[in-house]
Amino acid sequence: MNARSVTPGISERGRFGLARLFRIREVGLIAIVVIVSIVAAICIPAFRNGVNLREMLNNAAVVAIVALGESLVLLSRQIDLSVGTILGLAAFITGSLLGQLSGLGGVGIVLIAILLPVFIGVVLGLVNGLLISFARMPAIIATLATLSIYGGLQVVVSGGSQVYAYQVPTWLSQLYTTTWLGIGSFVWIGAVWVILFSFVMRTLRWGRDLYAMGSNPEAARYMAIPTRRRTIEAFVVCGALAGFGGLLYIAQYGNVDATAGAGFELTAIAAAVVGGVSLFGGSGSPLGAALGSVLLLEIENVLALLKISIFAQQTLQGVAIICAVALYAVLMRRLQQPASRNRSQSDNDTPQVVKTEVQQ
Amino acid sequence: MVPVVELHDIHHSYGAVETLRGVSFSLARGEVVGLVGENGAGKSTIVKILTGVIQPIKGNIVVQGTKRIFTNPRAAREAGISAMYQEPMLFPDLSITENIFAGHQLTHRGTIAWSQMHEQARVLLEQLDLPIDPQTPVYQLRVAERQLVEIAKALSSGAQLLILDEPTAVLSAREVDALYKIVRNLKARQVTILFISHRLEEVYQWTDRVVVLRDGQKVAEKTTTEVTIPDLIRDMVGREISALYPKQPAKLGDTVLEVQRLTHKGYFENVSFTLRRGEILGFAGLVGAGRTELAQSLFGIDRIDAGQIILAGFPFRPRSPSHAISCGLVYLPENRLIHGLVATMTIPWNATMSVWQKLLSWLGVLPARRINRLTDILAQRVRLQPGRRDRIVSALSGGNQQKVVLAKWLATEPRVLILDEPTHGIDVGAKADILAIISELARAGVGIIFISSEMEEVRSMCDRLVVMREGRVTGIFDYPVDSKTVMTAASGLQSIVEASA
Numbered sequence: 001m002n003a004r005s006v007t008p009g010i011s012e013r014g015r016f017g018l019a020r021l022f023r024i025r026e027v028g029l030i031a032i033v034v035i036v037s038i039v040a041a042i043c044i045p046a047f048r049n050g051v052n053l054r055e056m057l058n059n060a061a062v063v064a065i066v067a068l069g070e071s072l073v074l075l076s077r078q079i080d081l082s083v084g085t086i087l088g089l090a091a092f093i094t095g096s097l098l099g100q101l102s103g104l105g106g107v108g109i110v111l112i113a114i115l116l117p118v119f120i121g122v123v124l125g126l127v128n129g130l131l132i133s134f135a136r137m138p139a140i141i142a143t144l145a146t147l148s149i150y151g152g153l154q155v156v157v158s159g160g161s162q163v164y165a166y167q168v169p170t171w172l173s174q175l176y177t178t179t180w181l182g183i184g185s186f187v188w189i190g191a192v193w194v195i196l197f198s199f200v201m202r203t204l205r206w207g208r209d210l211y212a213m214g215s216n217p218e219a220a221r222y223m224a225i226p227t228r229r230r231t232i233e234a235f236v237v238c239g240a241l242a243g244f245g246g247l248l249y250i251a252q253y254g255n256v257d258a259t260a261g262a263g264f265e266l267t268a269i270a271a272a273v274v275g276g277v278s279l280f281g282g283s284g285s286p287l288g289a290a291l292g293s294v295l296l297l298e299i300e301n302v303l304a305l306l307k308i309s310i311f312a313q314q315t316l317q318g319v320a321i322i323c324a325v326a327l328y329a330v331l332m333r334r335l336q337q338p339a340s341r342n343r344s345q346s347d348n349d350t351p352q353v354v355k356t357e358v359q360q
Numbered sequence: 361m362v363p364v365v366e367l368h369d370i371h372h373s374y375g376a377v378e379t380l381r382g383v384s385f386s387l388a389r390g391e392v393v394g395l396v397g398e399n400g401a402g403k404s405t406i407v408k409i410l411t412g413v414i415q416p417i418k419g420n421i422v423v424q425g426t427k428r429i430f431t432n433p434r435a436a437r438e439a440g441i442s443a444m445y446q447e448p449m450l451f452p453d454l455s456i457t458e459n460i461f462a463g464h465q466l467t468h469r470g471t472i473a474w475s476q477m478h479e480q481a482r483v484l485l486e487q488l489d490l491p492i493d494p495q496t497p498v499y500q501l502r503v504a505e506r507q508l509v510e511i512a513k514a515l516s517s518g519a520q521l522l523i524l525d526e527p528t529a530v531l532s533a534r535e536v537d538a539l540y541k542i543v544r545n546l547k548a549r550q551v552t553i554l555f556i557s558h559r560l561e562e563v564y565q566w567t568d569r570v571v572v573l574r575d576g577q578k579v580a581e582k583t584t585t586e587v588t589i590p591d592l593i594r595d596m597v598g599r600e601i602s603a604l605y606p607k608q609p610a611k612l613g614d615t616v617l618e619v620q621r622l623t624h625k626g627y628f629e630n631v632s633f634t635l636r637r638g639e640i641l642g643f644a645g646l647v648g649a650g651r652t653e654l655a656q657s658l659f660g661i662d663r664i665d666a667g668q669i670i671l672a673g674f675p676f677r678p679r680s681p682s683h684a685i686s687c688g689l690v691y692l693p694e695n696r697l698i699h700g701l702v703a704t705m706t707i708p709w710n711a712t713m714s715v716w717q718k719l720l721s722w723l724g725v726l727p728a729r730r731i732n733r734l735t736d737i738l739a740q741r742v743r744l745q746p747g748r749r750d751r752i753v754s755a756l757s758g759g760n761q762q763k764v765v766l767a768k769w770l771a772t773e774p775r776v777l778i779l780d781e782p783t784h785g786i787d788v789g790a791k792a793d794i795l796a797i798i799s800e801l802a803r804a805g806v807g808i809i810f811i812s813s814e815m816e817e818v819r820s821m822c823d824r825l826v827v828m829r830e831g832r833v834t835g836i837f838d839y840p841v842d843s844k845t846v847m848t849a850a851s852g853l854q855s856i857v858e859a860s861a
Contacts, residue, residue, distance in 0.1 A: 203471040212462060215451035222413070222449050223463035224434035282453035 028328050029276060029291045036298055036324075046305045054184040056301040057294070058176060061190030062248045064293035066264060067271040068197055069241030071289040072234045074272055075201075077214040077281030078132065078139040080235060081265050083242040085150035086124045088261025090117035090246030092154055092163065095256040099167030113172060117243040124150060125239020129232030147265065158258040165254025175251040186248060190290065193241070197286040210234055214281025271296045274325060295324060362425050363388050364520050364552045365410070365441065370419035372405050379405045380416070381576040387521060390550040392543065394563035394584065397573035398596055398815070403556050404446075406573070407525050410554075411443045412436040424520070434463050442514030443523035448506045452499035457481040459498050460513045484512040488542055504535040511542065515551075522546065523554045528562055529647050540566060558646050560589050560851055572596055593847050597815060607821050608799045613637030615670075616807040617689070617776050619658070622667035627653035628831040631667070635776065635807040640798065642822030643811040645850045650831035651811045652694055655778045659691035660684040672775055685714065688775035692765055692782055694811075696758075700765040703754035707744070708735040710753050711767040738767035743793050759790020766797060777801065778809040783817060795821060815843045 040047045047053070066083050073080045094117045101109060124146070131142040165173060178185040201207035209230050213220040220227055245264075250256055275292020277284030299320045303313045363386040372380040380402045387393055397403050408414045410421065412430025420427050423439050430436040433443075450459050457477050458465075466473045466480070481494035490508045492501070498509060507527055514522050524543075528536045543553055543566060557563050563570060564584060572580040572595040580587075580595040617635040622628070628650035635641050643651045656662040658669065660678030669676045671687055678684045684691070693699035701710050708731045712719060719730045735749065742763040753764055762782060769777060779798065783791045798821065802808055812818045818825055819841060827835040827849040835849035 203474070205465060205467070205472065208458065208465065208472065211454060211458075212451050215453040216449070219449040219451060219462075222433040224432045225463070278453075282451065 026276070026285065026287050026291060029288060029295070032324060032328055033291060033295050033298065036295065036302075040298070040302050044302065044305050047302065052301070052305070054179065056297055058184040058186035058252070060294045060297035061184070061186035062245055062252060063264075063267055063271050063297060064190045064290040065193050065248065066242050066245040066268040067275070067289040067293050068193055068286050069238035070265075070268045071272040071275070071277040071284055071286060072197070072201075072210060073139070073238045074269075074277050074279060075214045075281055075284055076210040076231060076234050077217060078231060078234065079143065079269070079279070080125075080128060080238050081140065081143040081269075082124070082128060082147040082150055083238065083245075083268055084261045084264035084266070085147055085154060086121050086239050086242040086261075087246045087249060087264050088256075088259070089124070089150050089154045089157070090120040090243035091249040091256045091260050092158055092246075092258070093117075093120060094247060095163035095168065095250045096158075096161075098169055098172070098250075099163055109169065110171070113169070113247060114244075117246045118240050119243070121239040121241065121243020121246070122236050123239070125236040125242075126232065128239065129235035132235065133228040133231045151262065154260070155258045160258070162255060162257035163250070168250055168254055172247075172251050173254055175248075186252075189248070193244075194286050194290045201286055206230070206233070211282055214278075215283070267296070270321065274321060276328070296321070299324070363422075364424060366420075366422040367406070367410075368420040368422065370406070370409060370416045370421075372402075372409060372414065372416050379576050380409075382419070383573070383576070383578050384419075385571050385578060385581055387552050387554060389520075389552055390547055391569065392547055392553045392555055392567045394567035394570040395554055395556045395573065396558075396560065396563055396570060396592060396596060401573040401596070402576040403573055404525065405576075407443055407445070407523050407554075407556070410436065410441055410521075410523060437463070437514075437517050437519070440518060440520035441523070442510075442517060442519040442521070443525060444507055444510040444514070444527055446526050446529070448503075448510055450498050450506060450509060453497060455495045455497055456485070456492065456501075456509055456512075457494040459509055460484060460494070460516050462513070464517055480516070481512070484515055487515075487545075488512055489538070503530045504532075504538070507531075507539070508542070511546075519551060521552045521554065523556070525556045526558065526647075527555075528557055528559060536562070558851075560592055560847070563592070564589055589847075590844055593844055597843050607640075607795075608803060610638040610640075610799070610802040610823075612639050612823070613805060616672055617809075618668075618670040620668040620670075622654070622657065622669065623665045624653060624657050624663055625665050626831075627662070628657075628828070631828075631833055633826050633833065633836065635809060637775075637805045637807055638802050639824070640802050640808045640810050640822045642818035642825040643809060643828060644813075644815065644818050644825055644846050645828035647813065648830075649828040649850070651828055652780055653831075654828075655691055655780055655809065655811060658684070658689065658778060661691075685772055685774075688773070689778070690714075690769040690772060690774045690776070691778040692762075692769060692780060694780040694784065696761050696765050697754070700768075701753050701761060704752060706750045706752055707739075707756075707764055708732055708749060710764050711735050711738050712771060714768045715771045734771065735767075738771055741770055742767045742797055757790065759786045759793065762786060762790070762794055763797075766794070770801075774806060776807045776809065778811070780811045781813065782810070783812070783814065815846060819843055819846065 066087060070080055070083055094113060097116065098109070098113055101112070128143055128146055131137050131146070132139050135142070175185050180188055201210070209220070209225045212223065212225055213227050213230060217227065246261070249260060271293040272284070272289040273279060273292070274295055275284065275288035275290065277289055277292075300317055303316055303320070308316060366386040368384050370380050370383045371378070383402065383406065395403050395406065405414070409416050411433045412435050413433055415429065415431070421430070422428070423441070428439055430439065436442075451462065457474070460481050461477050466477050468476070478494050485492060485494060485508070488508045488511060490505060492505065498506060501509065511522065527539060531539065543555070546553060555563065555566055567584050570580075570582055570584050570587060570592065571578060572592060574596060613636055615634050616637045619634070620632050622631045631654055633641065645651055653662060657664050658678060660680045660683055664677070669678070671689060676687060676689075678689070681691070697703055702713070712731050712734050715734070716726060719726055719734070721727050732749065739749075744760060744763045744767065753761055756764070782794055782798070786794065795817070798808060798810065810818060810822055823839050825837045825839070825841055825846065826833055827837070827846055829850055835845075837845065
């Protein structure tokens, strides 16, 4: 689109042209991922290794799929703390069933392998959604409770046993090392989800409703958006994606035990937030969440390759996340300067600023 | 000619409080109608009923000849009624386009037609003289621009009636002129406008007809050219209610606070006044006149750019609220639940919060016995209704909450007490109580600054009245002062009226 002539005064030139490119928040994130990759590739030869890159990206894809679901919930100003145990429970149940059906083969098994974990995720997500929409529990409390419940179920169901790699059908266990066009299969699968949800969130009413609810819940009700229903749907989709993540988890590790997926929710939330999804709703994107996952796993990978002790690694990973987010914030402020100048000006211009903004 | 919208005998109540008692009026096509009245007269309730936010308990809304009941604002919008509320109902993270088309996005085979929407948004913005890229997120806009987005939103849904609820309260003079032009344009396009404003000269200038509300009833409906502003004021204010205001004569002592040419750029400028011991000094003015900001600067919350303060004979430059408190100047904030109280704590903890330091035992422990004893003394002073002492303050009525805030400040034995809308949202009985306490405090020698938007209240309670407009003092009046004079000074019809010696 071409920039039109602008009358000075009300508007500013900066709003057109270059600023438009950088208004796409992902641009800054891609830049950081690229910078980190280049520096790592130059400094650490092992990072450039094909297998390392494939594994790192495959792992990132699993995180990205779960973070994608989480970001839908975050965008609508909710939070889901139970995705880790949804992933674990789906992985365990699916894994043990596949182990028992190992004699069978064919398309039926593949379908079960794909649909069962997703179905488990849908059911568990629905429980979350109903608790929040109808029992009116705050999402953080409701999903903290279900985190505990689902985790307990996982222990009960497993009964102390675990799924071993040899029980997993070969087509599934080989998926992790399969490449298509030189790129890991997980990356392709993750990309399909990201593209699908980018489309949904950008061009379907359903997606825009979630943004609206997160940006201004009261105005969303004024617009007669069915907020309860959308909330339930967001949790269901989030659960479904976490369940699907469980399938990939089986393929990734082979062994699934009672603690599989524990702590995964924090990784997913961290990835979404690093990727620019606001914890206060309304802003962020599926692509951002995916890029956040890549950045997070890249940092983890670099620290592992540097052979830093596992204990220090965790600390450094946290520091690296803070640095990345800070760098991103500085970068974005630089690029969006015209906008922020406009904002401060408005504060001086109007004698009375709405005081109750803090209330929300 | 069929009116665009008619209201027939609309009743509404919140609990036992009747907010509207049978209001009827109609709005013709292309007409600009002013809706005026004091705070609490029912203007906002009318807006909410017209836009479907709330529903009347009795009465009808007739839109172009058909009876309608709106259950949500979108339904009203689809029927051609849109409003620009005092607090914009926008999605700050989303683009202008998306805000304009919220709820009625253009779609193409189920997917949102962004480019088409952006193009239409651009056209709408150009009509409103707002040459901004419609993809700009709304949080980057200033208030005046956000209002235009609201108007664009209304136009995009084919509004027949546009309600402007206090649009000018947050605008600068230049922005008000721009908005006025837009209102003229809309009128020329046969859009009906219901304009609500406290600024009567704007109502006078902008409207064809004026409807005056008082206490939930329509008291007058006149063609604008046939009324004068003093007429409107008389209709709005109505009767005198001096019995409600228990002002006792107090002996005025020495000057306790002197403020000289105090300035906080953008909020208030060159404000000078003196306050004597035992005096109640009222501050009147419209919302946004800079009174709260002045109080907050005196209390050390906001900056001071220039000017001097002399407190009890010594120069005083507030560094922080705790500094101001230790110097004997305290501030009862406008919003008691957010700034005045810790809503989840009990009465004793709240009431003694300001003096916890002094109540500490030598081990650094806060003994409950001391807290409770002090609370009992304070409760008596502020006439806090007896009852369970250990109640959580959020469970108290507005009046009792305000008494707890008052108690908190009385515990510090202040020299100067600044009250910001102390009776806002409080029922009549508790209001009289609070005003009586204020009067007693004045008798005890406290200098009181009393900010209030309720004309009768400030007029009746105060020894002198400072009127502010747009950050400047436009008049200082001695008791008694008639409300017409105050309204004139507050709305700036004549620039400076000097009535005081």
